[in-house]
Amino acid sequence: MTAADWKAEESRWLLPGYPQFPFVLERGEGAYVWDTDGRRYLDLYAGHAVVLLGHCPPAVVAALREQAGKLLFYSTLACLPGRARAAKALVELCGAEGSRVFFCNSGAEANENAMRIARRATGRAAILATEGSFHGRTAGALAATGIPRYRQGVQGLGTDVSFVPFGDLAAAEAAIGPETAGFLLEPVQGLAGGRPPGPGYLEGLARLCRKAGAMLIFDEVQTGLGRLGAPSAAQAFGVQPDLQTFAKGLGSGVPCAATLAGPRAAAALRPGDLGSTFGGGPLACAAIEATLGELSRLRLWENAARLERRIRETFRMPGVLSVQGKGLLLGLVLDRPAKPVQQALVGRSILTGTAEDPRVLRLLPPLIIGDAEAETLRAALADILRESLAPLGGRTS
Ligand SMILES: Cc1ncc(COP(=O)(O)O)c(C=O)c1O
Structure with missing residues (x-):
């Protein structure tokens, strides 16, 4: 069955829940998940703020x-x-x-x-x-x-x-x-x-x-x-x-x-x-x-504190007005709606969250992530915010 078939099957049998990511998920390991087409995503949403130790520790x-x-x-x-x-x-x-x-x-x-x-x-x-x-x-x-x-x-x-x-x-x-x-x-x-x-x-x-x-x-x-x-x-x-x-x-x-x-x-x-x-x-x-x-x-809380400092230092970029929150529960306050930015990040195989405040991109990553994962997000976000006048592409829901 294709991803579209599985999505149709879910909506046939289940009451509607949250709006979903565009892919169908198959497995996870550490900070990554893989969809049924074998594509890998960096999960900075931690399956809904859940997998503190990463997927399948x-x-x-x-x-x-x-x-x-x-x-x-x-x-x-x-x-x-x-x-x-x-x-x-x-x-x-x-x-x-x-x-x-x-x-x-x-x-x-x-x-x-x-x-x-x-x-x-x-x-x-x-x-x-x-x-x-x-x-x-x-x-x-x-x-x-x-x-x-x-x-x-x-x-x-x-x-x-x-x-x-x-x-x-x-x-x-x-x-x-x-x-x-x-x-x-x-x-x-x-x-x-x-x-x-x-x-x-x-x-x-x-x-x-x-x-x-x-x-x-x-x-x-x-x-x-x-x-x-x-x-x-x-x-x-x-x-x-x-x-x-x-x-x-x-x-x-x-x-x-x-x-x-x-x-x-x-x-x-x-x-x-x-x-x-x-x-x-x-x-x-x-x-x-x-x-x-x-x-x-x-002692993963120490990693959370360290990465907060790093993100606050390195995410100063055009389009990010401020970083709020604490540890690895962070809201990047953008100068534009966060939803299209979140969708563009999915297009680059990075999962993040939005928030009740429409300008906030919410980060809730597993506490095991390191500098490399933070840098992957920073670089992708900088590109997306720079290209903001271009249509926001990628695979969106
Ligand atoms: C702060 C807070 N409290 C309570 C809940 C509800 O938890 P559950 O969905 O496990 O009932 C959530 C879920 O997102 C939450 O973020």
Whole structure:
């Protein structure tokens, strides 16, 4: 079958999802993926900010193979050594001594559970969230998503969430009160285009939440696990929230997520308060343990910090107004719409992302990339931006 045949087959059987790249994907290795025609692409989008160690990291593949031959699944009704090891690895990597983990299956679910824990621990209902945020597509996570178009036309999301502008501490101070259960935010807003929080903002939120008895919740689904130049965003900014959520890169692509509850939040929970059939299953935990082990062994967050510096230095070029974000969650703010530039990059076999801000080209590469990959992008981008008056060519979707 040709690529066009497979695309027709997908749209015949599947409900529509995201707009897709123009190719059909077959395999991946490291920072590269190959399509069904054998063409290789440099993946600076990491399969949707997921493959922190690159595609098919050998240590994770080996751990999965071994686990699949032993036990594919049992729920949390049974104690599993691998589950305890995975939770310990996450707590230790995050430097969150005294925290406890609840494993689930997706970022949205991890955020739902964090809000649930905050509400249970405080006995309050109100959640504050920030404009421009994205927290997932389940009802509760969507209710807290601050990009209105995602909520449009969706009824019944609940009413206990209010929004404040991201980065505005005075607005947060005015909104946080004795009825606030939790303040949920992405420490760097991902879909918004790598929007950083501004100096003192996260520290200020922690102080305000503490004073009001509310819980600070960091959605680290996109920022977490090395991407910001430290194992967690909390460490990158030196601010410890009450709750943190992780998904995407946690299992190198095996669906899994985690809500990390600090001592105050964890103390409020009783057996039976939280549950998930698949959360914390043996395959997911094998993937988590192997992923976090490799991340620590290679100290990939240091590579993310180093490459951020390099990209900030070398991407000064006509057409790039600024570089925003942190570590390897970067938004290149262009002087023109980013979508055609992203499509032209696909034409040159380089995958990047766009953002809610139409001028932002979003970089979310695997944390294993080096100078050579950054240079490949820089050179291609410089060409494309220089040729901006010529039709933007390449294979576009
Ligand atoms: C910051 C953030 N939170 C939550 C989610 C939702 O995660 P999932 O798609 O695994 O439910 C995403 C997904 O893109 C995200 O970027």
